[in-house]
Amino acid sequence: MARRLKILLAKAGLDGHDRGVKVVARALRDAGMEVVYTGLHQTPEQIVNAALQEDVDAVCLSILSGAHMTLFPRVKELMDEAGIGDTLLSGGGIIPDDDMEELQTQGVGRLFGPGSSLKSIVEYFEEEIPRRRELR
Amino acid sequence: MGRLTLDDLVEGVVAGDRRCLGRAITTVEEGDETSWSLLKRLSPHIGSALRVGITGPPGAGKSTLADALVRELRTRDLGVGVIAVDPSSPFTGGALLGDRVRMLRATEDPEVFVRSMASRGCLGGLARTTQEAADVLDAAGKDIVLFETVGVGQSELTVASACDLTIVVLVPEAGGMVQAMKAGVMEIADMFVVNKADRPGADEMEFQLVDASRYLISDGRRPPVLKTSALKDEGLAALADEVLQYREWLHQGDRLELRRKAQAKTRIRELVRSALEEKFWSQAGVDESLSVAAETFRQGEQSLLEVAQSFWLSVREQIAVSDIS
Incomplete structure (x- = not known):
């Protein structure tokens, strides 16, 4: 049997809006994935530490505070330094399309904005992760 | 970057490297061949x-x-x-x-x-x-x-x-x-x-x-x-x-040794039990025989014990659990 997908969901920085991330956590769990939720107010260092300790297939940030252009690149940088740059970095929140494109050029995976269906999120991980596991 | 080999994992775990520790635990969670080789290599530590x-x-x-x-x-x-x-x-x-x-x-x-x-x-x-x-x-x-x-x-x-x-x-x-x-x-x-x-x-x-x-x-x-x-x-x-x-x-004394030995016995017993059980139920024909037995029981003329005994007699010839790997 194939190994279960293991996903880290994190809330970074001062952003305290966690309703969305909890809905996503539940959807991923119900799709048979193992979801590690960090709780609120995590620093990029704590998030990458959790990614290393939990050996996850994807690191996902939920950001509704507008700090995405700082937090995503910082987490990506720390992941590269820690040797897990091949692990998927994804997430969602209130992120303008232009910023999503810009972040994707920096190696961040697909990001999900308001109105994204839970099904599309589940399907993205189910397709993307097996491909990346070949690299790990 | 790149993939971690078994050697990398052993070395990294002993050195306390977080990435290697994380990966090594994922490996043992799978319980496959690699996981046992890894643990064997780590056993001196x-x-x-x-x-x-x-x-x-x-x-x-x-x-x-x-x-x-x-x-x-x-x-x-x-x-x-x-x-x-x-x-x-x-x-x-x-x-x-x-x-x-x-x-x-x-x-x-x-x-x-x-x-x-x-x-x-x-x-x-x-x-x-x-x-x-x-x-x-x-x-x-x-x-x-x-x-x-x-x-x-x-x-x-x-x-x-x-x-x-x-x-x-x-x-x-x-x-x-x-x-x-x-x-x-x-x-x-x-x-x-x-x-x-x-x-x-x-x-x-x-x-x-x-x-x-x-x-x-x-x-x-x-x-x-x-x-x-x-x-x-x-x-x-x-x-x-x-x-x-x-x-x-x-x-003090042999307390720790006694406990550790009891723990080892439990772990071995548990491994044998789960492996045997998995092998047994996945043998060809066992599931069909179970359905037949269930029907017999539902007819109400035999006790559950009698049904279980005839189920066992009917399948024990077919199964050959020779090893548990």
Whole structure:
């Protein structure tokens, strides 16, 4: 049997809006994935530490505070330094399309904005992760 | 970057590298061929960590208490690993692992390795491979490995046979003696903690546990009862002291050796049981015979025992379980 997908969901920085991330956590769990939720107010260092300790297939940030252009690149940088740059970095929140494109050029995976269906999120991980596991 | 080989993992684990530790635990969680070769290579480094189980009913404050205990142990300069188990859904196999949320101090300290595990269908409060994950942390040189179990009731007691020290956490409103007198969760305790002791009823609960602990004396040792309030940060230094005193006690004479041997027996027995069971039920024809037997039973002319016996006789010829690998 194939190994279960293991996903880290994190809330970074001062952003305290966690309703969305909890809905996503539940959807991923119900799709048979193992979801590690960090709780609120995590620093990029704590998030990458959790990614290393939990050996996850994807690191996902939920950001509704507008700090995405700082937090995503910082987490990506720390992941590269820690040797897990091949692990998927994804997430969602209130992120303008232009910023999503810009972040994707920096190696961040697909990001999900308001109105994204839970099904599309589940399907993205189910397709993307097996491909990346070949690299790990 | 790039893939980690078995050599990398062995070397990285012993050196305490976080990425290698994380990957090594994933490897042993799979329980496949590679996982056993890895553990075999690590075995010279395994055995010195004290394995401490923290168990109790849901909502007793196990994660919060584990977090506070980790901090106390860290001030005493001890290396600590934590394995926090949460339940998997029996329907989808998915799991929401939320123990890190309650372990903010432990997860902030890069020297403390915290790993969440999904129980993956295992019912005793731990996952099937929790012991193997603890082996990996042990090999990395951790002095103490804490298991934080799934919230347990009155009968899920696997943790006791997996640990050197079992701490049972209860709360003041745990239902008084009628609940606590029930077998099982009382008998596995090497130590009791009345957590949330800032709430009313803590003294009463403590008194009743102290009274009950008279009947739980084993090897000349009576399980102590401690009161803690993780919220008010009370009683935690005393708990850490008690854990370390227990460690000394365990190292006297052949106590540790006896316990470790019993643990090994349990692990071997469990591995054989699960492998045999899996092999047996997956043999060709067994499932069909089971359906036939079920029909016979439903007709109501034979007892369940008779049906089970004829089921066994009908399948035992067909099956050949020659090895359990």
